[in-house]
Amino acid sequence: MTSVEQASTGEATYTSDEMMTVSAARALRDGMTCFVGIGLPSAAANLARATHAPSLVLIYESGTLGAKPGRLPLSIGDGMLAETADAVVSVPEIFNYWLQPGRIDVGFLGAAQIDRFGNINTTVVGGDYHHPKVRLPGAGGAPEIAASCREVIVVIRQSHRSFVERADFITSVGYGSGPGDRERLGLTGAGPQKIITDLGVLEPDPETLEFTMTGFYPGVSAAAAKERTGWDLAIAADPEIIAAPTPGELSALRAFRGK
Amino acid sequence: MAEIVSLAEAVERAIADGDTVAMEGFTHLIPFAAGHEVIRQRRRDLTLIRMTPDLIYDQLIGAGCARKLVFSWGGNPGVGSLHRFRDAVEHGWPVPLEIEEHSHAGMANRYVAGASGLPFAVLRGYNGTGLETLSGAPGTTPTIKPISCPFTGEKLTAVSALRPDVAVIHAQRADRSGNVQLWGITGVQKEAVLASRRSVITVEEIVDELDPRPGAVVLPGWMVTFVAQAPNGAHPSYALGYSIRDNDYYIAWDAIARDRDSFTRWLDEQVYGVTAGQ
Numbered sequence: 186m187t188s189v190e191q192a193s194t195g196e197a198t199y200t201s202d203e204m205m206t207v208s209a210a211r212a213l214r215d216g217m218t219c220f221v222g223i224g225l226p227s228a229a230a231n232l233a234r235a236t237h238a239p240s241l242v243l244i245y246e247s248g249t250l251g252a253k254p255g256r257l258p259l260s261i262g263d264g265m266l267a268e269t270a271d272a273v274v275s276v277p278e279i280f281n282y283w284l285q286p287g288r289i290d291v292g293f294l295g296a297a298q299i300d301r302f303g304n305i306n307t308t309v310v311g312g313d314y315h316h317p318k319v320r321l322p323g324a325g326g327a328p329e330i331a332a333s334c335r336e337v338i339v340v341i342r343q344s345h346r347s348f349v350e351r352a353d354f355i356t357s358v359g360y361g362s363g364p365g366d367r368e369r370l371g372l373t374g375a376g377p378q379k380i381i382t383d384l385g386v387l388e389p390d391p392e393t394l395e396f397t398m399t400g401f402y403p404g405v406s407a408a409a410a411k412e413r414t415g416w417d418l419a420i421a422a423d424p425e426i427i428a429a430p431t432p433g434e435l436s437a438l439r440a441f442r443g444k
Numbered sequence: 445m446a447e448i449v450s451l452a453e454a455v456e457r458a459i460a461d462g463d464t465v466a467m468e469g470f471t472h473l474i475p476f477a478a479g480h481e482v483i484r485q486r487r488r489d490l491t492l493i494r495m496t497p498d499l500i501y502d503q504l505i506g507a508g509c510a511r512k513l514v515f516s517w518g519g520n521p522g523v524g525s526l527h528r529f530r531d532a533v534e535h536g537w538p539v540p541l542e543i544e545e546h547s548h549a550g551m552a553n554r555y556v557a558g559a560s561g562l563p564f565a566v567l568r569g570y571n572g573t574g575l576e577t578l579s580g581a582p583g584t585t586p587t588i589k590p591i592s593c594p595f596t597g598e599k600l601t602a603v604s605a606l607r608p609d610v611a612v613i614h615a616q617r618a619d620r621s622g623n624v625q626l627w628g629i630t631g632v633q634k635e636a637v638l639a640s641r642r643s644v645i646t647v648e649e650i651v652d653e654l655d656p657r658p659g660a661v662v663l664p665g666w667m668v669t670f671v672a673q674a675p676n677g678a679h680p681s682y683a684l685g686y687s688i689r690d691n692d693y694y695i696a697w698d699a700i701a702r703d704r705d706s707f708t709r710w711l712d713e714q715v716y717g718v719t720a721g722q
């Protein structure tokens with residue numbers, strides 16, 4: 186984590202990235218099955234399992250079902266994921282038998298860009314596809330995770346560069362161009378239910394499916410969120426003020442990172 | 445029947461300029477020693493296939509071995525970009541690199557089709573993505589197409605089979621008949637070998653007898669082309685039971701690969717300056 190922004194709640198001092206990771210962890214309920222992307226989502230999913238959701242089932246695209254890592258894995262194929270898993274299956278099997286039929290509750294994804302309908306870009310930024318300004322890693326498992334998990338949660342830092350009116354490339358589909366698109370495309374999961382950022386939480390408007398700011402972390406203003414969003418961001422009428430990390434959450438997160 | 449030979453001989457005999465080569469291993473068991481031998485033998489114009497190009501293809505691309513890359517996720521896991529891959533795509537250095545891009549599910553199914561001797565595989569995927577739109581753009585061969593289920597009419601996606609000339613993988617062990625055994629995260633290696641015309645398999649050790657291991661994949665020697673012993677041949681990836689992933693190396697690679705000069709120095713010292721098996 187590179188954020189140097191600090192916030193203080195009297196009892197604990199924490200970074201905005203720590204707040205984001207804690208907030209993302211709280212979105213996972215105990216006993217859920219969770220297909221985990223690498224990076225921010227992996228940190229949050231592991232924090233959830235170490236705190237309020239000990240029976241959370243972590244599934245990585247390397248084919249590890251029910252991995253129980255004791256420290257934060259750097260990659261989705263670290264040895265301890267296989268050694269602690271309930272089952273290790275091949276890569277064709279993880280996608281065809283486990284993800285595709287809709288067996289997995291929640292897909293937990295990161296992104297480089299996201300648009301107002303929760304469509305994700307992890308492919309190219311700027312220029313055109315064949316001459317991009319920035320070449321990103323690409324799709325990985327995300328398109329089918331976004332399509333087939335029962336729901337999706339996205340974890341991403343909020344900025345003008347990442348929260349864009351229109352994604353430069355649609356790698357993974359959220360709600361496409363609005364209501365009806367997921368059904369038309371035959372995407373079986375319900376799509377992104379939350380975007381969790383370093384400022385707060387966005388959820389889709391029930392009618393328009395446009396992502397709306399529904400929660401803020403302590404000390405974050407609506408104006409700051411609008412300032413760091415590339416579309417005309419709507420704010421919920423009565424947004425939630427999300428509780429700061431508890432000392433327990435912070436120490437669990439830091440213990441994980443320190444190992 | 446598999447021939448047990450040196451790594452240099454296996455690469456020399458199995459891989460020619462212009463071949464389509466799949467070096468697989470999903471984070472685990474990545475065949476780095478074989479990749480370095482391909483660089484040392486200065487193969488050119490290869491079409492490289494791999495789900496996660498990882499450092500191994502960053503190195504082959506930076507060394508100028510590749511004309512085209514077929515892939516689904518091109519990053520340094522948990523660290524960031526593959527700088528040699530990006531330099532080739534963004535600036536054509538050291539040579540231009542054509543790319544053909546998929547999702548993991550699409551690539552996995554393309555290998556399954558190849559292994560099954562079928563022309564394509566079917567999955568629920570790609571719908572609404574830019575990847576679907578890109579496939580078959582002017583000057584490219586389409587590899588993703590919509591297809592209707594002949595029984596229900598459901599709209600699904602077909603992906604064309606992968607049929608590499610050569611699959612290159614690393615495994616824990618082989619016996620003296622060339623039967624190969626690998627376990628832990630087994631990825632897509634079985635499908636890659638079965639989809640390919642030839643195979644080069646490096647192993648940690650060659651043993652008299654392969655005692656059973658839980659969850660192991662066994663590739664019978666009669667469908668393997670070459671086996672070569674290459675202890676620690678997956679480093680900085682790992683071989684479960686033999687080594688652990690060298691995460692520090694993955695982190696250090698970022699600075700080495702970021703700059704063309706430091707990469708070229710690394711290539712001279714760590715690849716051209718050494719002999720396979722040493």
